[in-house]
Amino acid sequence: MPIEYRAVADTARSGAAATDTTSQLWLDGLRASGREHDQCVAALHALLLRVARYEVSRRAESLQLRGPELEDVAQQASDDALMAIRSKIAGFRGDSRFTTWAYKFVMFEVSTKMGRHFWRHRHASMDADSWERLPDRGAAAPDQRTEHREIFEALRRAIDQDLTPLQQRVFVAVALNEVPMDAVARELGSNRNSVYKVLFDARRKLRESLRTAGYERPTQSSGSAA
Amino acid sequence: MRSPRDIDALLPDNTVDAGCAASFDVLHSYVEQELSGGDPADSQPGVAAHISSCRACREDYRGLRDAAALFGDAEPFPS
Numbered sequence: 001m002p003i004e005y006r007a008v009a010d011t012a013r014s015g016a017a018a019t020d021t022t023s024q025l026w027l028d029g030l031r032a033s034g035r036e037h038d039q040c041v042a043a044l045h046a047l048l049l050r051v052a053r054y055e056v057s058r059r060a061e062s063l064q065l066r067g068p069e070l071e072d073v074a075q076q077a078s079d080d081a082l083m084a085i086r087s088k089i090a091g092f093r094g095d096s097r098f099t100t101w102a103y104k105f106v107m108f109e110v111s112t113k114m115g116r117h118f119w120r121h122r123h124a125s126m127d128a129d130s131w132e133r134l135p136d137r138g139a140a141a142p143d144q145r146t147e148h149r150e151i152f153e154a155l156r157r158a159i160d161q162d163l164t165p166l167q168q169r170v171f172v173a174v175a176l177n178e179v180p181m182d183a184v185a186r187e188l189g190s191n192r193n194s195v196y197k198v199l200f201d202a203r204r205k206l207r208e209s210l211r212t213a214g215y216e217r218p219t220q221s222s223g224s225a226a
Numbered sequence: 227m228r229s230p231r232d233i234d235a236l237l238p239d240n241t242v243d244a245g246c247a248a249s250f251d252v253l254h255s256y257v258e259q260e261l262s263g264g265d266p267a268d269s270q271p272g273v274a275a276h277i278s279s280c281r282a283c284r285e286d287y288r289g290l291r292d293a294a295a296l297f298g299d300a301e302p303f304p305s
Contacts, residue, residue, distance in 0.1 A: 101254040200243065
């Protein structure tokens with residue numbers, strides 16, 4: 001069954017919004033020619049590099065990157081973000097400050113580059129039988145342990161029996177071993193969006209399997225309407 | 227029987243999930259709305275649901291929110 005993502009009409013804006021003065025300066029500079037253009041591109045690259053350095057530092061601890069590697073990721077991310085921005089600038093609709101729109105590409109590039117670096121430092125598996133650890137994750141208050149163990153046993157069976165090999169691999173890597181989605185995507189020769197769709201489908205199958213086995217989910221909070 | 231919290235974390239049930247690509251397309255406006263005091267989850271529930279379920283996009287969202295707050299007013303030609 002295909003993934004059923006809800007159409008994102010609620011997220012899309014149909015028209016261009018009024019552009020603020022500073023954003024217009026950026027747009028004018030990038031669309032100019034000669035020295036003004038060159039100065040604007042240089043200023044933007046310097047800004048993107050600053051943002052990239054901040055972002056890789058923010059994420060460094062979780063990915064165990066240090067010093068030269070961080071700077072390498074920041075440099076590459078800012079270079080590639082600048083290229084993306086210049087090629088996509090016609091798509092800027094003015095529905096945010098220009099800088100916020102531009103920084104989005106830095107985040108994307110940092111994620112991609114850090115996914116590439118992930119496997120150099122971590123040995124988390126995408127394939128090991130990591131769900132053997134599930135009952136430990138579920139250990140909570142003593143009076144709930146039996147209940148938890150039953151549910152996690154049902155989940156382990158569902159992972160083993162109801163998921164496709166690709167769904168098993170992605171679910172184990174992302175949900176159990178906490179491998180970054182971009183690192184999984186790189187390993188699979190795919191992209192984040194496609195990996196997430198596999199994960200989304202796997203989760204739905206597992207929820208259904210648990211429901212069939214008699215384990216009802218709690219009432220969901222707001223924001224998850226049909 | 228209610229399922230334990232760990233199951234909820236492993237198997238979030240977001241039926242309005244917008245997905246990675248569609249969320250990325252509007253992440254800048256989502257962040258700007260939040261920084262201006264609005265609640266983007268009201269107007270963009272698919273993105274809010276996705277951010278809560280996708281660790282990778284949640285990191286991008288957090289990074290973008292911080293960057294926009296810290297460096298959002300930068301100008302191309304400082305006066």
